[in-house]
Amino acid sequence: MAIDVGQPAPAFTLKDQDGTDVSLSDFAGEKAVALVFYPFTFTGVCEGELCELRDDIAEYEQAGVQVLAVSCDSRFSQKVWADQKGWTFPLLSDFWPHGAVAQAYGVFNEDLGCAIRATFLIGKDGVLVDTFATDSLGTAREKERYTAAIGKL
Incomplete structure (x- = not known):
């Protein structure tokens, strides 16, 4: 991966599924960010992972973490x-x-x-706290890995 733990996360602004601009800087000093890259919209493994995030969203909110899922698909399909x-x-x-x-x-x-399929946990200060990925597009990330990452905040 291009950035290492302890380095500033690259800034970005992308449109969400509703056409609203979302920037990493929107959360600076307020919330940590779980930046969750997934390969393709409307695919089984991606759906399973995002459903798990949805079902566990209270855990992220209680930890002060904003989940942002990112793919190269159009916002319309998303x-x-x-x-x-x-x-x-x-x-x-x-x-x-x-x-x-x-x-x-x-x-x-x-x-x-x-x-x-990669995740970056970015602290409130914009610095990378943890990162993890799977070996193949067909392998889901494990919930325990998210829990361990959040524990580093």
């Missing part, structure tokens, strides 16, 4: 998916320039044109 699944956290579109934020975080798969 909107349909979020509405269908009842996700209340922002789904951010890294569609254009295609994968620019995923590239800045070192998690863009050039061959497939998508982000790999």
Whole structure:
């Protein structure tokens, strides 16, 4: 991955599923951020992971963590998916320039044109606290890994 724990997280502004600009700086000094890159909208493993985040959202809120999910899909497809699944956290579109934020975080798969399955926990100060990824697009991240990351805040 392009950035290491202890380094400042790359700044970004992306549109969420409702067309609202969301910037990492929006949370500075207020909340930590779990930046959750997922490969593709409307796919099984991604859906399972995001549903788990939805079902556990109170844990993140109690820890002062804002969940932001990011894919290279359009915000329009993300909107349909979020509405269908009842996700209340922002789904951010890294569609254009295609994968620019995923590239800045070192998690863009050039061959497939998508982000790999990677998570960055960013502290209130904008510094990377923890990061983890899976070995393949078909492997989900484990809930325990999120819990361990949040424990480092």
